[in-house]
Amino acid sequence: KAGVTQTPRYLIKTRGQQVTLSCSPISGHRSVSWYQQTPGQGLQFLFEYFSETQRNKGNFPGRFSGRQFSNSRSEMNVSTLELGDSALYLCASSLLGSTDTQYFGPGTRLTVL
Amino acid sequence: DQQVKQNSPSLSVQEGRISILNCDYTNSMFDYFLWYKKYPAEGPTFLISISSIKDKNEDGRFTVFLNKSAKHLSLHIVPSQPGDSAVYFCAARATSGTYKYIFGTGTRLKVLA
Numbered sequence: 001k002a003g004v005t006q007t008p009r010y011l012i013k014t015r016g017q018q019v020t021l022s023c024s025p026i027s028g029h030r031s032v033s034w035y036q037q038t039p040g041q042g043l044q045f046l047f048e049y050f051s052e053t054q055r056n057k058g059n060f061p062g063r064f065s066g067r068q069f070s071n072s073r074s075e076m077n078v079s080t081l082e083l084g085d086s087a088l089y090l091c092a093s094s095l096l097g098s099t100d101t102q103y104f105g106p107g108t109r110l111t112v113l
Numbered sequence: 114d115q116q117v118k119q120n121s122p123s124l125s126v127q128e129g130r131i132s133i134l135n136c137d138y139t140n141s142m143f144d145y146f147l148w149y150k151k152y153p154a155e156g157p158t159f160l161i162s163i164s165s166i167k168d169k170n171e172d173g174r175f176t177v178f179l180n181k182s183a184k185h186l187s188l189h190i191v192p193s194q195p196g197d198s199a200v201y202f203c204a205a206r207a208t209s210g211t212y213k214y215i216f217g218t219g220t221r222l223k224v225l226a
Contacts, residue, residue, distance in 0.1 A: 004156070040203065042119075042218035043157070049218050056213045078129070101147065102214065104156030 002027065002106035004093050020034045021108045025072050025093030030104040031055075034066060034101060037088040046089075049074055049086040078110075085113045116140045117205050119217035127225050132190040136203035139184065143205040143215075148177060148188045151219070160201075161188070165175045193224045203208050 005024045013019050025032050034046040045058035049068035064074040072093070078085055088109050092102035118137045126132045134148075144165035150155035163170040163177045163186065170177050175188045190197055200219045 006156075035216070040218060041124070042117075043204075043216035048213060058213065092156075101159050101162060103159060104149075105114045106154070108157045 005104040023091030029093035035090040117217040118161040132193045142207040181192040
């Protein structure tokens with residue numbers, strides 16, 4: 001079974017721009033979660049989508065948004081980029097999302113200049 | 114407020130010896146815990162999990178211990194191998210209510226040959 005895929009793997013943007021990241025979960029998985037990883041901060045939860053609905057949200061500003069499509073693929077959008085948004089953005093999928101283990105993709109490395 | 118803490122940012126262990134990675138949590142509602150391993154430029158890989166109804170779970174060289182009264186869990190790797198060198202994250206969640214996982218900041222393990 002193919003794992004979680006994320007595109008693009010690397011991205012360079014400038015302040016004020018917006019960016020869209022994509023995540024394709026493992027086949028059959030209906031839950032997709034997004035995390036931001038920065039040095040010293042571990043993985044910070046952004047949001048979770050289940051069956052096209054946002055089920056949970058972390059403490060990030062409204063510039064961070066996401067959506068999930070009917071095929072469970074998910075996109076994450078960050079508008080008005082700031083230097084502090086530079087991070088590794090990880091997507092994780094799970095079968096049901098409640099007590100199931102999450103499986104991570106390789107991440108998208110976003111650099112904001 | 115860091116609800117899941119990994120107080121040791123790094124750990125070095127000789128090959129063949131035991132590696133013990135520690136994790137503390139503050140939220141008594143957490144009842145499901147996981148350990149992930151992360152290599153550079155890759156997403157975290159699931160290692161082992163434990164439910165709060167157990168105090169120990171074993172999978173090959175990896176054992177996780179849970180002390181609910183102390184709100185502490187640990188991951189034991191025996192024997193340690195050079196390929197175990199990676200960053201290890203613990204994660205916790207409450208299986209009722211919120212569906213989000215809270216991650217620690219990670220411990221970098223280096224196994225010396």
